[in-house]
Amino acid sequence: MQQILIIEDEESLADFLELELKYEGYKVDIQFDGRKGLDAALEKNYDLILLDLMLPGLNGLEVCRRLRATKNTPIIMLTARDSIMDRVTGLDSGADDYLPKPFAIEELLARMRVIFRREENTEQKHASFLTFKDLQLQIESRTITKGNEEIELTNKEFELLLMFMKNINRVLTRDVLLDQVWGYDAMVETNIVDVYVRYLRNKLHSVDKEEYIQTVRGAGYIMK
Numbered sequence: 001m002q003q004i005l006i007i008e009d010e011e012s013l014a015d016f017l018e019l020e021l022k023y024e025g026y027k028v029d030i031q032f033d034g035r036k037g038l039d040a041a042l043e044k045n046y047d048l049i050l051l052d053l054m055l056p057g058l059n060g061l062e063v064c065r066r067l068r069a070t071k072n073t074p075i076i077m078l079t080a081r082d083s084i085m086d087r088v089t090g091l092d093s094g095a096d097d098y099l100p101k102p103f104a105i106e107e108l109l110a111r112m113r114v115i116f117r118r119e120e121n122t123e124q125k126h127a128s129f130l131t132f133k134d135l136q137l138q139i140e141s142r143t144i145t146k147g148n149e150e151i152e153l154t155n156k157e158f159e160l161l162l163m164f165m166k167n168i169n170r171v172l173t174r175d176v177l178l179d180q181v182w183g184y185d186a187m188v189e190t191n192i193v194d195v196y197v198r199y200l201r202n203k204l205h206s207v208d209k210e211e212y213i214q215t216v217r218g219a220g221y222i223m224k
Contacts (some may be wrong), residue, residue, distance in 0.1 A: 002047040002116070003027045007037030007063065008078065009055050013101075017050065020105050034058030041067050047119075048112060053079035053090065061093045068094035074115045078103070130165040132223065133212070135204070137165055151203050156181060160196050164213060164223040173220040197221055 004026045008014040011032065029046075031037035034055035040064075041049055049067075053060035064075055075097075077090045081085045082100035090098045097111050130137045134147045142158055144151045153161065159181045163172065174193045182192070197213055204212050213223050 001025065001027045003029070003044070004112075005041055005044070005046040005049045006030045007034065007041075007049065007055065007060070008032065008052040009096070010052070015084070017105075017108075020109075024109060030146070032056075034060065038063045038066055041073060042070065046073055048115060049073055049075045051075050051077050051095070052107075053077055053081055053086075061089065062091040064090075064095055070208045074119065075157070076108070076111060076115070078108075125137075132165050132168060135165070135212070137162060145176050146204065153200075153203065155199055156196060157203070160193075161200055164221070169222065169224045170217050171216050 002025075004021055006014050006017055006028060008017070008030070009032045014030050014032065018030055021028050029044075031040050035057035037051070037055070038058060045098060046196075049061060051060045055063070058066075060077060060079070066078070067073065067075070075095045077095040077098045078101060079086070079090070079098075087098045087100075096115055099108060099111060102173045128139055130139070135144065137144050139162070144153055144161060152179065160177065163177060163180050179194045181196075201213060213221055216222050
């Protein structure tokens with residue numbers, strides 16, 4: 001569960017954000033003071049910080065600057081100050097995004113998802129292996145193990161599984177898989193994707209029958 005820190009002195013807004021974020025499945029902590037918020041951000045490893053600009057104790061810009069000296073926790077600034085210079089100053093202080101008040105909760109949630117996707121992609125780029133449940137995929141050696149058992153895959157099976165494991169919990173259409181795995185507008189039927197998904201399922205289920213790759217009717221496939 002992703003952990004969010006809200007540093008906001010307007011209690012009604014902080015309570016509203018806490019309610020909405022918990023409903024979306026996030027774990028939430030709140031601090032109403034800039035200095036206490038900075039201490040909390042330094043003490044724990046949060047996945048994202050929602051930071052007000054005008055705070056008692058220590059303003060949001062200073063909180064952001066001090067936090068950036070030691071941590072790279074993603075920060076979205078929330079503030080009623082909406083001039084171009086205010087936005088530039090906020091972003092230059094180290095914020096990842098800047099959302100002026102009032103804002104729609106749907107937009108905030110969307111911006112949070114963008115940041116989480118970016119962080120996930122960055123981690124994957126630097127990772128030498130990917131894991132999902134009891135599967136471990138070694139990118140450089142191009143090997144896949146399930147528990148303690150190594151599973152032999154063809155090149156295309158490996159590329160297909162790699163595509164799924166880089167996109168956990170995302171629906172991938174047949175066209176996307178065909179393009180990314182086969183690498184061109186192949187002169188083959190799109191059911192080649194279905195064939196290779198079946199191959200993968202058979203090999204991954206050689207030990208037990210747990211589903212890894214699920215069919216999304218009318219859309220494609222998802223690994224979750």
